[in-house]
Amino acid sequence: MPAIEVRNLVKRFGSIVAVNGISLEIEYGEIFALLGPNGAGKTTTISILATLLKPTSGEAKINGYDVVKEAAKVRQSIGIVFQDPSLDDRLTARENLDIHGRLYHMSREERQRRIEEVLEMVELLDRADSIVKTFSGGMRRRLEIARGLMHKPKVLFLDEPTLGLDPQTRRHIWEYVEKLRDEGVTVLLTTHYMEEADYLADRIAIIDAGKIVAEGSPSELKDSVGGDIIKIKCSDAENMLKKLVSNGYDAMLVDDEIVIKAKEAEKMIPKIFAIADEEIKSITYKEPSLEDVFIHYTGKVFRDEEVDEIEASKMKWRMRR
Amino acid sequence: MEDEKMISDIYAIYLREILRLWRQKVRLVTMIMMPLLWLGVIGNAFNSVMNLPTQGDFLSFLTPGILVMTMVFTATISGITTVFDREFGFLKEMLVTPIKRESILIGKMLGGVTQAVLQGILILILAIFMGVKFSGAMSIPGMFLTMFLVSIAFVSLGLAVASKITSMEGFQMVMNFMIQPMIFLSGAFYPTTFLPDWLKIMVKINPLTYGVDAMRYFAIGVNEFNIIADLLILLIFSITMILIGGHFFRKS
Structure with a gap:
């Protein structure tokens, strides 16, 4: 039995199809990444798997339980770190974890022991009794990861775990996610950072416009593109492209390259x-990156302009708090 | 087993509400300052200019009214805190845990009631220091019953409002157009016997009137209506508000 089993999942919001027939199988102990641009349907998928949204059609099972029919058992099996902050910032780190533990019916001794364990893991033990309001963005994220693990879930969802964090803090969070392997927990994370999926995931599903366009380990995905990538900038790209194609080259135009x-x-x-x-203005070649994989399967660049705008507003929102 | 779980869930939600209250010292200070101003300044000022022939000194008359008013404010505001839970994401955290929705609702309601009743007790202590004598029949248990009914009704009202209105501006509007008129037309500040007829009708259809009347009966033994009728109306009002609050909260 896989830890997560999704078959033909569809979610419509009115006329908008957010998730368009996704199927997945994730084994216990795997770190699996859903990689795609914003609006690709990643968060919607996670929300359905975490029982916060009902699917329009299709089926999903977590730890063997159906997300619609056995929602309570699914909730007991999962932990989740949301994209947006969800801590009570008037309480201390310890109190946040303690209340979480109570909601999962952990005994007092269990809670006390586990609080020490998870805080130790995210290196926040020395700040256990500080009010969360005084925490930096990175610390809050770490505390949320600790909280997600508090009740020893079989499956942990991380929705954009490093969104809005600076590169250094991001690295730091990655180290904690790596450590989750030792905990034996199955991790499903969503991200629109290529290097994050590349670094962390055992397997990746690339998702675009509600559909999975490719799936495999990072190296499998890169190999599937077929060899190296050459990029050319020149004055008359259209004409150049025609010549290359007629000479039998596997070439395409992406933006002006x-x-x-x-x-x-x-x-x-x-x-x-x-x-x-x-x-020819410039010519470069390199081994394919996940970005090239995305281009290969969707025929478009991984758009970041919109993402940046959304992210900027999210960050603003975070700073305000 | 299920019941036991539910009680511990409710307690967890309740515990959080109380911890939050304890952390927000400003709220605690407000809880003391507001009645101090009303009783100490307004109450004493009117006491020297007003002389009610039938109802004893004005401060004693005013105290139950101020008690109800302050509790109504505190209860409504605490119901509104669900708005913050939604905005700051904590609601989502509660919704992915295995606890029942009802436990969240009950825990929050009890948190609000505790806060409002605590506020009531503070006023009672303050009033005793100012020389108000509580001489009504069944004083203490009666006052607590009334405080409980009034606060749970308005916590539920706050919850209902918070489930529908998602901004602080909208909340201000509710306070100005719903809560304040209810307080002014409840006889909290003056005996309603002297009012013109059209205002008397407004007073009579206002459920809070009966809360104030019951409180005054228990506190100083003065009342306009039948105490059993007061309590019945109050009880029906509270149950209605709990149902409405619960309904909107579940839907949101």
Whole structure:
């Protein structure tokens, strides 16, 4: 039995299809990432799996329990770290965890022991009795991860765990997520940071417009693109593209750059120069990244402009608190 | 087993409400300052200019009214705190835990009632220091019963409002157009016998009138209506408000 089993999940909000037939199987102990741009349906999917939303159609089971019919048992099996902060910032870290433990019917001794354990893990033990209001964004995130683990869930959901954090703090959070392997908990995380999915996940599902477009381990995904990536900037890209395609190259235009997939890039580059009458401004090649995987499967760049706007407003909202 | 779980869930939610109250020292200070101003300043000022022939000194007459008014404010505001829970995400945290929705509702209501009754007790102590004598029949248990009924009704009202209105501005509007008229038309500050007829009708359809009347009966033995009728109306009002509050809270 897999830890998470999703079959043909669909969620509509009026005429908008947020999740469009997602199927997943995640084994116990795996760290699995849903990678995609904002609005791809990641948070909606997690909300359904955490019993906060009902699916329009399809089926999902967590730890063997149906998310609609056995919601109470699902809730007992999961922990979740939301995208938006959800701590009570008037209480201390310890009190937040204690109340959480009570809501999961943990005994007093169990709660006391576990609070020490999870705070130790996220290195907040020395701040256990400080009011959460005095915590930085990174500390709050760590405390939320600790709270998600408090009741020893089988499955932990992390919805954009490092959204709005600076790169250094992000690294720090990654280390804690890595440690979750030792806890033996199954982790489903969503992210729109490529390097986050690449660094943390055993397996990744790339999600775009409510659909899973590719799935596999980071290296499998990169291999599936087929070899290296050559990128060319030139004055007349349209014309250049036509010539390359007619010469049998696997090329496409992404924004104003020509992207070519190549088995052995270093041998191909001189040939490209030979074909080109166009003035080549620059030419680079590298091994494929997850970003290239995304481009390969969706034919578009991983758009970040919108994301940045949403993120900026979220961060503003966080700062206000 | 199930009941036991539910009680411990309710207690957890309740505990959080009380911890929050304890942390917000400003709220505690307000709880003491508001009645001090009303009783100490307004009460004593009117006491020297007003002389009620039938109802004893004005401060004693005013004390039960101020007690009810302050509790109504405190109870309504505490019901409104659900707005903050939603805005700051804690509601979501509660909704993904295995506890029943009803436990969240009851825990929050009891938290609000505790706060309002605590406020009531503070006023009683203050009033005793100012020389008010509580001489009504069944004083203490009667006053506590009335305080409980009034506060649970208005905590529920606050919850209902908070489930529908999501901004602080909307909340201000409710306070100004619902709570304040109810208080002014309840006889909390003056005997209603001297009012013109059209105002008397407004007073009679106001459920809070009977809360004030019951409180005055228990506190100083002065009342306009039948005490059993007072308590019955108050009870029906409270139950109605609990049902309405519960309904809106579940829906939101």
